[in-house]
Amino acid sequence: MIEIRHLYKRYGRFLALNDFSLNVGNGELFGFVGSNGAGKTTTMRICVGLLRADGGEVLIDGQNMLRDHRALADKVGYVPDYFGVYKSLTASEYLHFFASAYGIYGKEADSLTDELLDLVNLTTKKNTDVNGLSRGMKQRLCLARGLVHNPDILFLDEPASGLDPKARYELKEILKNLSAMGKTIIISSHILPELAEMCTSVGIIDKGHLVLQGSIEEIHRAAAMSSPLNLTVSEEQIDDVFNILKENPFVQKVTAQGSILKIVFTGTKEDESAMLNNLITSNIRVNSFYREEGSLESLFMQIVTGRNNK
Amino acid sequence: MSNTKTKKNKKNAVLFKEMTMDMKRAKIMVIMLIINLVLAPIAVGFFIGIGTAGMQGALSYRVLAWYLIAMVYVEATILLFITPAITAGSVSLEKERQTLDVLLTTRMTPWEIIKGKYFSNLLFLSLMVLSTFPLLAIVFIYGGISFFHLIYIGLTLFVFIAFISCFGVFFSTATKNTVLSVILTYIFMLFYIVVTMAVPFILMLIVALLNEYIYYDKEIFAFITDRHFLYGDPLFLSGTLSPVYMIFDAVGNSIGYEIDGTGIQGMISFCDTDMLPHFTERNLLMKAWTPISMIEMLLITFGVLRLSAVILNPVKGKKRKKKGK
Numbered sequence: 001m002i003e004i005r006h007l008y009k010r011y012g013r014f015l016a017l018n019d020f021s022l023n024v025g026n027g028e029l030f031g032f033v034g035s036n037g038a039g040k041t042t043t044m045r046i047c048v049g050l051l052r053a054d055g056g057e058v059l060i061d062g063q064n065m066l067r068d069h070r071a072l073a074d075k076v077g078y079v080p081d082y083f084g085v086y087k088s089l090t091a092s093e094y095l096h097f098f099a100s101a102y103g104i105y106g107k108e109a110d111s112l113t114d115e116l117l118d119l120v121n122l123t124t125k126k127n128t129d130v131n132g133l134s135r136g137m138k139q140r141l142c143l144a145r146g147l148v149h150n151p152d153i154l155f156l157d158e159p160a161s162g163l164d165p166k167a168r169y170e171l172k173e174i175l176k177n178l179s180a181m182g183k184t185i186i187i188s189s190h191i192l193p194e195l196a197e198m199c200t201s202v203g204i205i206d207k208g209h210l211v212l213q214g215s216i217e218e219i220h221r222a223a224a225m226s227s228p229l230n231l232t233v234s235e236e237q238i239d240d241v242f243n244i245l246k247e248n249p250f251v252q253k254v255t256a257q258g259s260i261l262k263i264v265f266t267g268t269k270e271d272e273s274a275m276l277n278n279l280i281t282s283n284i285r286v287n288s289f290y291r292e293e294g295s296l297e298s299l300f301m302q303i304v305t306g307r308n309n310k
Numbered sequence: 311m312s313n314t315k316t317k318k319n320k321k322n323a324v325l326f327k328e329m330t331m332d333m334k335r336a337k338i339m340v341i342m343l344i345i346n347l348v349l350a351p352i353a354v355g356f357f358i359g360i361g362t363a364g365m366q367g368a369l370s371y372r373v374l375a376w377y378l379i380a381m382v383y384v385e386a387t388i389l390l391f392i393t394p395a396i397t398a399g400s401v402s403l404e405k406e407r408q409t410l411d412v413l414l415t416t417r418m419t420p421w422e423i424i425k426g427k428y429f430s431n432l433l434f435l436s437l438m439v440l441s442t443f444p445l446l447a448i449v450f451i452y453g454g455i456s457f458f459h460l461i462y463i464g465l466t467l468f469v470f471i472a473f474i475s476c477f478g479v480f481f482s483t484a485t486k487n488t489v490l491s492v493i494l495t496y497i498f499m500l501f502y503i504v505v506t507m508a509v510p511f512i513l514m515l516i517v518a519l520l521n522e523y524i525y526y527d528k529e530i531f532a533f534i535t536d537r538h539f540l541y542g543d544p545l546f547l548s549g550t551l552s553p554v555y556m557i558f559d560a561v562g563n564s565i566g567y568e569i570d571g572t573g574i575q576g577m578i579s580f581c582d583t584d585m586l587p588h589f590t591e592r593n594l595l596m597k598a599w600t601p602i603s604m605i606e607m608l609l610i611t612f613g614v615l616r617l618s619a620v621i622l623n624p625v626k627g628k629k630r631k632k633k634g635k
Contacts, residue, residue, distance in 0.1 A: 048415050049414070049415065049624065049625055050411055050414060050415060050624045050625075051624060051625070052624070052625040052626075066625070069417075069419060070417050070419075073415060073416055073417045074417065076415070077415075078411075078412065078415045080408070080411055080412065082408045083408070084407070084408045084409045084411060084412040085407075085409065086407065086409060087407075088335070097323060097327045098323075098412075098416060100321070100323040100326060100327070101323040101324075101413065101416035101417060101418050102416055102417050103320065103417060105320065105321075142412075145412065149416075149417075
């Protein structure tokens, strides 16, 4: 389990992380969502020992491993948002090199390299120069490099950026396999629908602070609740509807588009039912009443825009 | 993968990679070829000279000594220019390739990475020096120079490149750009060499001027014979910090001992003064000039490399957990 407690990081005057706390359970595939400069990469770099935090601590299985370089290196794998490859080496040589950096040599390294290349579907490219691989292949090779020492936790920073749909799909499938193998994966991405599809839990970071965290079901629920209610009534009753809704404490905003009213509603499902009941008992002819389908993207936008307005 | 367990690193991965994979590059062979092509004409000239002198029956030890001295000086000059170019990209290239971060997240510590980079460069440069040995060993055909002398000079050249290399690695670690790192290494080496060559003479001059000021009625170098005067000879040992003096002394004290003006003693006598009467041939410090210089340079090298490792450490300043605690 990863526990990040009250992390602070400042670059000059810019506060990149501001009392950032996060818990990720073992075996989770955790999606880390945030706009550029929100603090995702800074958090990851602190967690893998590439950056020193100004305050706070990172506990892995209850231990502060940031103080023990080798223990941390054994425990975590890191795939940054750039390739970081030696172009003069072949894919196999590249993995052999990193295997030796973890003290794995000889036949063990040979079989490990074959196994990893097979895992990331690069067996046929074993003896190809890294320079000759496509972006998607390089990204998969980097993922294999991050797994060379069989870490329990894998940090992936924007792994899908710049990849075509096919390469993204392949990467997603590999990540699902790794998750099924019991690895804890923390992945940051801008491609929110994909995160929503494969992650077991999600955290939204904004201005160096975690603003929302939960399981993917909770996030979906929150996303659904965050979208407006659509109410269709006959046009001659619209004024009456406005008057009724005005008195409801959960109604934040109502906009009319012809006979369709969009209601920003902050109450629970029960409050929603009560409101509908009140409309019907007031002789309002309701043609349709539904909530727009929510998405992680819309929830993210709502949170970020709301915080920016504040 | 599921059963893979990381172990204690038995060999330095960076050193191993650079020695096995990067050594295959053509660049390495080209550099070796260039240095030998520069030295070869001197050897050819020597053969022609020997041939001519042999016909006249006038071949002497001095000819062989001068040949070797010339070869060593030319080689040292080439090394002085090549070494920064080779070493100053060692770490900065990793930064430019964006491979340093992933390397730092492995089990390798910054110190191990620095050692790997440094020794791979040093081994390559040593190989380059070694490749020139056949050209130096030509003198054995005629005799007069012992094998020990050649080994001694080889050792001095090794310390010379070891010393310069550490600054290349240092600037490579301290900067993000290889071009900047190369320029800084050249500027620093030039500055260092000029300063360390000038400082001993400046110090001696200051002592002489002080003596003249204090004992105005005496001539400037009277303090040498009058023990009441300020005694500044040991200050001249500051010159042992100069890699150029080290080469100069090693060459002068081994193969050039019969030739005036070679070696530190020769240089002093060449000044035609009695500036440093205590630094005679019988003086132990004088005899140990090159070994002292070597020890100093290796210590500086170690210090500079440790400093480079500190700079490379992304979480520097943080206390590492000690074993058993």
